[in-house]
Amino acid sequence: MKKFLIFIFTMFGLMLGMLAMIYNEYIRAYEAAHHRSSFPEPKENLLVPVSTRAYAKAKSWSEKSPLSKQQIKNYLTKYGRYSEYTSQSAVNKLNIDWKEQAVLRAKSYQKFHYSKEKLVGQLVDVDLFTPEEADYAIEKVHFDWKEEAVKEAESSANGGNISKERLLEILVENRKFTQEEAEYAIEHAQVDWLN
Template identity: 25%
Template sequence: MNRLTRHAAVLSTTFLVAGFLLSCSAEDERGSTASTPAQTPVSSEPASEIGTTPESTEESITAGHQEAVDLAEKYLKDSEFSESGLYGQLLYEGFAEEEAQYGVDNVAVDWDEQALQSAARLLDSSSYSESTLYNRLIFEEYTPDQSQYAVDSVNADWFGEAAESAAGYMSFSAFSESGLYDQLIYEGFTPEQAQHGVASVM
């Protein structure tokens, strides 16, 4: 093979290698493009909120609700009631539970003052020590705070109450001095109040 022929063969081989390398590079680029996942465009619009419109929570006021308020006001003009006692009275009158509760919740009243009026009424009708008056107010369904407020605010003469209790006991039964004293202590009077009560009748 002469020199010219060998030169031509070398050039031909060089072109074949270059073509092969270019072909491989193109295949790599296509593979890289195919393997790259498509990016999902992100919307800048805020997601719509479903069910955010609140339903109306306003209570539907019926004739029964208003009647419960009216009767509650009437009861409070005629007598004193605890909150629970008034609710129970409205139930007794035939109101539904929600109507009775509406009546109690929507009447203008000071429950502390109601307890105080009840305490004054009880002291007008009988004799009480501080503790027995408190317990009686709890029995009438005033709260502990309301009951204590009434006992503290009624301005009672507890020594006088002890003397009245002693006289009441002596009016229907015979007591020794110590027996009467013990009875007054049992009723919740203090030792000083009980001694005053005994002295007032012995």
């Protein structure tokens, strides 16, 4: 008998819940139908020429983060769904020193302790700066590549259980530090060595 009463009360509660949901949906539909204006309101964005919208979007992206010319153009075509021509025109209108953008982007990567070669690769291959812009950035950032190698060595060896030889190999082959930078890092890194 107790189970039967629990079942009845449970069913009654479920029915009340469903009725409340149906009533709520009815009220929402009623209000939406009666508070709607009879004419669709024009979207302000649609009245602005496509090229102006593309330029505004490009300018907005360029102000948020140091991006390359090609990266902004790609964003416009992919995410903004603008044509190649419109995207290129919008990017060309931007009054930006792309070399300085590359410098700012390079500085933002200092926390990752890239080698000179890895940083150039990041700027050119991932961030789509031209090789000239990347070279300019490398020249202007004035990173101490030996100290970057030390920080990378300490970061890579943080878990321990690594020999000097293995870390030297990682720094040169994977992280693309020069042999001299890697040897300096091995000498100066604060690491508990395996050997």
